[in-house]
Amino acid sequence: MGFDYFMNPVAEKIGWFPKHMPREERVLVHKLDFLILVFACFSTWANTLDVNAIYNAYVSGMLDDLQLEGNKLNYLNAVYFIGTIVFQIPSNALLTVLPAEYYIPTCEILWGLFTLGTAFVKNYNQLMVMRFFVGVTSTPCWVCNVAILNSWYRKQELGKRNAVYYCTWPLGSMFSGYLQNACLTLDGVGGLQGWRWLFIMCTIITLPISFIGIFFFPNVPSRCNSRWLTPREKELAQTRLLEEGFAPSVGLNWKVMKRVFTAWQTWVFLVLANLFWQTPYAAGTPYLLWLNDVLYPAQTTADINMVNNLSTAGMAISIVSALFFAFYSDWRGNRWDSMFMAGIVVLACNVILLVWNVSNSAKFFAFIALGFCNGPINLVIAWVAESLAYDLEVRTIAIAVINMGWAVLALVLPLTVWQTVDAPRYWTGYIFAVVISALEVVLIPLPIYLERRDKRLGLHQIEKATVISTGLDDLSEVYDQNSPSEKDAEKHNGVVVVTEV
Numbered sequence: 001m002g003f004d005y006f007m008n009p010v011a012e013k014i015g016w017f018p019k020h021m022p023r024e025e026r027v028l029v030h031k032l033d034f035l036i037l038v039f040a041c042f043s044t045w046a047n048t049l050d051v052n053a054i055y056n057a058y059v060s061g062m063l064d065d066l067q068l069e070g071n072k073l074n075y076l077n078a079v080y081f082i083g084t085i086v087f088q089i090p091s092n093a094l095l096t097v098l099p100a101e102y103y104i105p106t107c108e109i110l111w112g113l114f115t116l117g118t119a120f121v122k123n124y125n126q127l128m129v130m131r132f133f134v135g136v137t138s139t140p141c142w143v144c145n146v147a148i149l150n151s152w153y154r155k156q157e158l159g160k161r162n163a164v165y166y167c168t169w170p171l172g173s174m175f176s177g178y179l180q181n182a183c184l185t186l187d188g189v190g191g192l193q194g195w196r197w198l199f200i201m202c203t204i205i206t207l208p209i210s211f212i213g214i215f216f217f218p219n220v221p222s223r224c225n226s227r228w229l230t231p232r233e234k235e236l237a238q239t240r241l242l243e244e245g246f247a248p249s250v251g252l253n254w255k256v257m258k259r260v261f262t263a264w265q266t267w268v269f270l271v272l273a274n275l276f277w278q279t280p281y282a283a284g285t286p287y288l289l290w291l292n293d294v295l296y297p298a299q300t301t302a303d304i305n306m307v308n309n310l311s312t313a314g315m316a317i318s319i320v321s322a323l324f325f326a327f328y329s330d331w332r333g334n335r336w337d338s339m340f341m342a343g344i345v346v347l348a349c350n351v352i353l354l355v356w357n358v359s360n361s362a363k364f365f366a367f368i369a370l371g372f373c374n375g376p377i378n379l380v381i382a383w384v385a386e387s388l389a390y391d392l393e394v395r396t397i398a399i400a401v402i403n404m405g406w407a408v409l410a411l412v413l414p415l416t417v418w419q420t421v422d423a424p425r426y427w428t429g430y431i432f433a434v435v436i437s438a439l440e441v442v443l444i445p446l447p448i449y450l451e452r453r454d455k456r457l458g459l460h461q462i463e464k465a466t467v468i469s470t471g472l473d474d475l476s477e478v479y480d481q482n483s484p485s486e487k488d489a490e491k492h493n494g495v496v497v498v499t500e501v
Contacts, residue, residue: 015327016160025240028233032152032218035228037161039213040145041168043108046206047141048172049179050115050134051080053202055285056180056311057195059292060304065193066124071421074414079128081411083135085404091140092147092400096393100148100220104140105213111137112206119192119199143403147396150385151220152237154244156330158382163326166378170315170322170371176202177308184304220392246389256393265387266398268447269380274405275440276339276377279346279433281418282353282426283314283370290367290424295360314371321375329376335383340444342373347437349373354430387451 012019017029054062058073068076094103111134118130146165153161180198187194218226221237229237260266291307325338332338349366352358384402388395414420417432453459 015331017157025236028229028236028240029153029157031229031233032237033161035216035218035226036149036152037164039209039217040149040165042209042212043104043141044145044165045168045172045175046108046202046209047111047138048169049176050111050199050202050206051138052173052176053115053180053198054118054131055288056176056308057198059288059307060180060184060198061187061193061195065195066121066127068124071415071419072124073420074418076127076131077414078411080131080135081407083132084139084407085411087136087139088143088404088407089397089400092143092396095140095144095147096396099223099225100144101213101217101226104144104217105210107137107140108210108213109207111141112203112210115199115206116203119196119203143400146381147399148218148220150381150395150399151246151392152218152241154240155386155389156333158385159326159330159335159379160323162378162382163322163375166322166375167319170318170374174312174315177312181305181308222392244389246392256397259391259394260397260401263388263391263394263398264450265384265447266394266401268450269384269387269398270402270405272440272443272447273377273380273384273402274409275436275443276343276380277406278409278413279343279350279437279440280370280374280377281413282350282430282433283367283374285414285420286418286423286426286429287311287314287367287370289420290363293424314368314374317368317372318374321372322378323375325376325379329379329382335379335386336444336448338376338379340441342376343437343441343444345369346373347434347441350430350433350437353426354434356425356427356430383447387447 011017011026017026021029054076055073058068062068063073114130114133114137118127118134121127121130146162149161149165150158176198179201180195183197183201184194186192186197189197192200216226216228218224218229221234221241224234224237226234288307288311291310295307295310297303321342325342329335329338349369352362352366356363381399384399385395388398413429413432416428418426418429422428
């Protein structure tokens with residue numbers, strides 16, 4: 001009995017794929033989940049672990065050891081994002097021409113080595129250099145993994161897979177806190193402080209994961225050379241996408257950039273996605289510093305452990321919400337209503353924190369509820385992938401543009417509205433958060449209107465019809481030439497029907 005028979009009953013009950021899905025396609029989807037999700041999730045988990053380690057190290061001894069007083073933590077955050085911004089669009093452009101199975105793991109090896117270098121810095125300036133290169137080399141991790149992930153699945157499968165992938169971000173943040181607590185027990189071993197051991201452990205975790213990508217991660221379907229997929233499975237993977245209107249790769253040229261910057265999706269989702277990504281900002285560093293400065297100011301070992309542990313609560317609940325809203329949005333067949341509900345809750349929480357003159361219990365609730373709202377915001381990427389299904393290159397680079405917007409804001413906002421010296425009150429930060437929380441709720445109808453307008457006017461329908469008919473024709477011809485002894489492909493009304501011989 002094959003692997004698919006073992007998993008199918010469970011997968012059907014939880015809605016992982018529809019009951020009507022043929023056995024052959026189920027086997028393929030199981031393989032894709034293993035080949036894509038395993039590496040993408042572990043890679044992003046390690047990346048989040050490495051990137052967030054500095055915040056746990058900061059409250060665990062690095063502040064005093066390297067004299068990171070004032071806004072130096074914000075400047076470290078800024079230099080990391082400068083590296084990310086510089087390489088954002090070039091990274092996804094390279095992804096359209098380089099094999100993903102080598103490109104992404106190579107970058108992971110490099111950021112692992114720079115993370116290791118962080119463990120041995122002697123001063124603030126050396127730490128700045130390490131953070132910059134961690135930013136540059138870790139750029140392909142999220143933005144390229146999410147591009148590959150959204151290039152293999154049907155639309156009704158995207159929400160769940162994006163949710164599982166998103167969960168690696170809070171898991172990495174949570175594990176960083178737990179790992180720092182463990183590393184405190186190594187304080188003094190080898191003459192190194194506990195926070196330095198955190199970066200060493202992060203590197204030990206990161207480097208082996210890169211080899212998973214080299215051996216298992218596939219490229220996009222139209223350029224897939226994976227040894228783990230049969231020729232028939234590669235054909236089926238492309239056929240599934242063509243039936244959904246997802247265009248195959250046609251190559252990179254300057255016309256692609258014109259299409260990227262003239263597509264309304266690029267600009268509308270650039271604004272909407274980044275509003276949703278920034279409104280729960282307080283669930284991160286502000287929450288951690290509130291715990292550190294207000295609830296546990298004594299800074300005993302027990303206090304540091306409690307801060308590191310409580311800092312993971314919002315992350316844990318975001319995992320639950322991400323999975324719930326992913327299954328809900330796939331069932332509903334849209335992404336906007338889940339995001340709208342999250343937007344309302346975010347607005348209420350930021351109002352509570354702006355008022356501030358409430359109990360610590362109310363503040364704690366607001367911080368944790370913001371963590372909950374981090375879950376459904378990942379759906380915006382699935383929405384982008386579906387809306388730009390007709391053009392793979394535009395979809396890939398548009399995702400990079402949208403993520404670059406996040407990186408720019410992540411660079412600028414901590415230096416302006418979320419300055420460390422304003423902790424824990426963050427008066428300016430919470431005013432800003434309330435304003436953009438209201439704005440995101442107001443803007444949600446805009447992409448809905450534009451998609452319905454395009455459909456009403458027949459825009460992109462010709463491209464989608466051409467993608468399906470031409471793509472299926474090409475696949476049929478290629479498959480007939482490559483494996484005529486195994487299958488006999490017959491065309492009926494533009495649909496390929498495969499008959500066993």
